[in-house]
Amino acid sequence: MSQIIIQGLLLSGLYALIAVGFTLIFSIGRVLNLAYGAYLMIGGYVYYHFTQVLGLPQIAGILMAAIFGCVIGILKYRLIVKTLKGDHVAVEISTLILAVVIQAGIVLVFNDSSKILHPIVPGVWRIGGATVTFNILTAALASWAILIGLYLFVRNTHIGRAMQAVSMDVKGAAISGVDPDRINLITWGISGALGAVAGVFFASYTQLSPSMWVAPLIIAVAVVIVGGIGSIIGSLIVAHIIGFMEIISTTLIAAELRGVFTMLLIIGVLVMRPRGLFGREEL
Amino acid sequence: MAFLEIEGLSAYYGKARALHNVDIAVEKGEIVAVVGANGAGKSTLLDSIMGLTAIKGDIRLGGESLAGLSSRAIVEQGVGYAPERFNLFPYMSVFDNLMVGAFTARDEADRNLQHVFDLFPRLAERRSQETYTQSGGERQMVSLGRALMTGPRLLLVDEPTIGLAPKVCHDIAESLRRLNGETGLTIVITEQNANFAMSLASHLHILETGELKMSGTADELGSDEELNKAYFGH
Numbered sequence: 162m163s164q165i166i167i168q169g170l171l172l173s174g175l176y177a178l179i180a181v182g183f184t185l186i187f188s189i190g191r192v193l194n195l196a197y198g199a200y201l202m203i204g205g206y207v208y209y210h211f212t213q214v215l216g217l218p219q220i221a222g223i224l225m226a227a228i229f230g231c232v233i234g235i236l237k238y239r240l241i242v243k244t245l246k247g248d249h250v251a252v253e254i255s256t257l258i259l260a261v262v263i264q265a266g267i268v269l270v271f272n273d274s275s276k277i278l279h280p281i282v283p284g285v286w287r288i289g290g291a292t293v294t295f296n297i298l299t300a301a302l303a304s305w306a307i308l309i310g311l312y313l314f315v316r317n318t319h320i321g322r323a324m325q326a327v328s329m330d331v332k333g334a335a336i337s338g339v340d341p342d343r344i345n346l347i348t349w350g351i352s353g354a355l356g357a358v359a360g361v362f363f364a365s366y367t368q369l370s371p372s373m374w375v376a377p378l379i380i381a382v383a384v385v386i387v388g389g390i391g392s393i394i395g396s397l398i399v400a401h402i403i404g405f406m407e408i409i410s411t412t413l414i415a416a417e418l419r420g421v422f423t424m425l426l427i428i429g430v431l432v433m434r435p436r437g438l439f440g441r442e443e444l
Numbered sequence: 445m446a447f448l449e450i451e452g453l454s455a456y457y458g459k460a461r462a463l464h465n466v467d468i469a470v471e472k473g474e475i476v477a478v479v480g481a482n483g484a485g486k487s488t489l490l491d492s493i494m495g496l497t498a499i500k501g502d503i504r505l506g507g508e509s510l511a512g513l514s515s516r517a518i519v520e521q522g523v524g525y526a527p528e529r530f531n532l533f534p535y536m537s538v539f540d541n542l543m544v545g546a547f548t549a550r551d552e553a554d555r556n557l558q559h560v561f562d563l564f565p566r567l568a569e570r571r572s573q574e575t576y577t578q579s580g581g582e583r584q585m586v587s588l589g590r591a592l593m594t595g596p597r598l599l600l601v602d603e604p605t606i607g608l609a610p611k612v613c614h615d616i617a618e619s620l621r622r623l624n625g626e627t628g629l630t631i632v633i634t635e636q637n638a639n640f641a642m643s644l645a646s647h648l649h650i651l652e653t654g655e656l657k658m659s660g661t662a663d664e665l666g667s668d669e670e671l672n673k674a675y676f677g678h
């Protein structure tokens with residue numbers, strides 16, 4: 162029991178981090194970035210390359226992952242999203258294509274066998290009957306630190322307020338001297354960096370493989386759809402619902418069920434409450 | 445040379461032309477009203493000054509052309525805008541809405557905020573309220589306040605009194621008069637109600653289906669018979 166609670170809490174923290182970059186883009190740019198899972202994959206592979214191939218320290222690996230993710234987010238906005246401005250279907254299809262292209266690129270560079278990342282922090286911790294790897298503990302703590310940092314940034318800085326403003330009223334933002342295009346660019350950069358860092362932790366929890374972008378994408382989509390747009394707290398709660406659902410189903414029923422309940426939850430909410438459990442009315 | 449010079453301005457939505465060859469000059473420290481019926485092009489005119497529409501012709505502020513600049517650059521040039529539907533950020537507090545207005549004027553944010561709270565004490569009381577829960581009058585104050593947070597030399601207000609109770613209209617008019625009187629701020633408002641416009645503005649411009657029909661002081665226009673019938677209801 163305590164195993165389930167602890168594992169559930171830790172996994173949920175990681176899931177919240179996975180979802181937040183995706184939620185950000187959806188709330189501010191109104192784009193379902195289906196290439197988001199690929200940011201996580203890139204983050205994982207960049208980390209692998211710099212730490213396990215080149216032998217750099219872990220923190221440098223995480224930093225490089227963040228930089229790569231940020232650059233890819235910015236390029237994607239500039240080259241695809243902005244060019245196709247307003248055409249949501251075209252943007253979403255091209256983001257999905259981009260994910261597949263990135264997957265092919267990864268196979269080309271790293272081949273298609275899966276790889277195990279060394280734990281970011283090795284060791285285990287036993288409390289009560291439960292064992293917790295330092296790795297997932299680090300991932301969860303780092304996730305919480307990043308989420309709190311992001312929350313404070315969005316609430317209290319000029320750029321963060323401008324991001325909220327653009328998400329609520331583009332014209333209102335523009336006449337206040339905010340350049341919505343620049344804010345979108347910044348948001349895509351932040352989202353890419355967040356995704357890539359989440360990818361490092363996710364890959365260290367599971368493994369690296371060229372198809373690893375699908376599972377986190379489903380988690381992120383689920384958090385947005387179930388949580389609804391514009392609610393950071395709602396996203397956190399949903400990340401916990403999904404995290405616990407997954408731990409409970411995989412430990413008590415069968416490991417093969419990983420992800421299945423998440424997808425059922427997406428469909429259930431789409432049918433019964435399209436706005437999401439915590440979403441605001443569309444503006 | 446006037447402070448704000450609008451010269452041969454035409455504005456387009458796609459191929460449709462919403463303004464045709466409009467000339468307006470506004471002197472520094474003046475309150476000027478643009479009067480017109482629904483669809484005359486009042487909002488289009490203010491949007492055009494703000495860089496939000498496709499235009500031909502020129503718009504100059506203090507001699508510098510605004511045509512072709514981004515809205516952000518126009519805000520930095522000193523134009524503040526309180527638009528018709530306010531375009532507030534509904535799930536942000538009054539304070540945060542105002543602070544977004546300070547985006548390009550961060551160094552003066554404290555001073556401008558104090559100024560806004562002096563002008564609208566109600567906003568100071570309600571600084572944590574999210575604006576989607578506010579009344580129309582309060583939203584108009586937030587909208588004006590946000591425009592003032594940009595530190596404008598020219599304030600554009602689109603139909604300041606539309607949908608507001610007479611008492612609130614009076615208060616808003618009083619605030620605009622105070623702003624103009626105390627800080628010498630140049631103000632351009634639009635109105636459907638010519639009588640209200642007349643009570644506030646020194647010069648009026650009558651807009652009809654995208655064209656400037658007539659311009660003049662309140663006295664000049666008040667004695668025009670045809671105009672009286674159409675806009676003043678007597």
Ligand SMILES: Nc1ncnc2c1ncn2[C@@H]1O[C@H](COP(=O)(O)OP(=O)(O)OP(=O)(O)O)[C@@H](O)[C@H]1O
Pocket residue numbers: 457460462480481482483484485486487488489528636
């Ligand atoms: N976004 C738009 N796309 C196409 N046409 C528009 C758009 N906005 C306004 N128009 C058209 O431009 C003309 C002028 O509209 P505008 O909103 O400027 O009038 P207005 O004087 O502000 O009217 P109101 O008093 O109702 O606010 C109208 O014919 C309107 O249909």
Ligand SMILES: [Mg+2]
Pocket residue numbers: 486487488528602
């Ligand atoms: Mg209008």
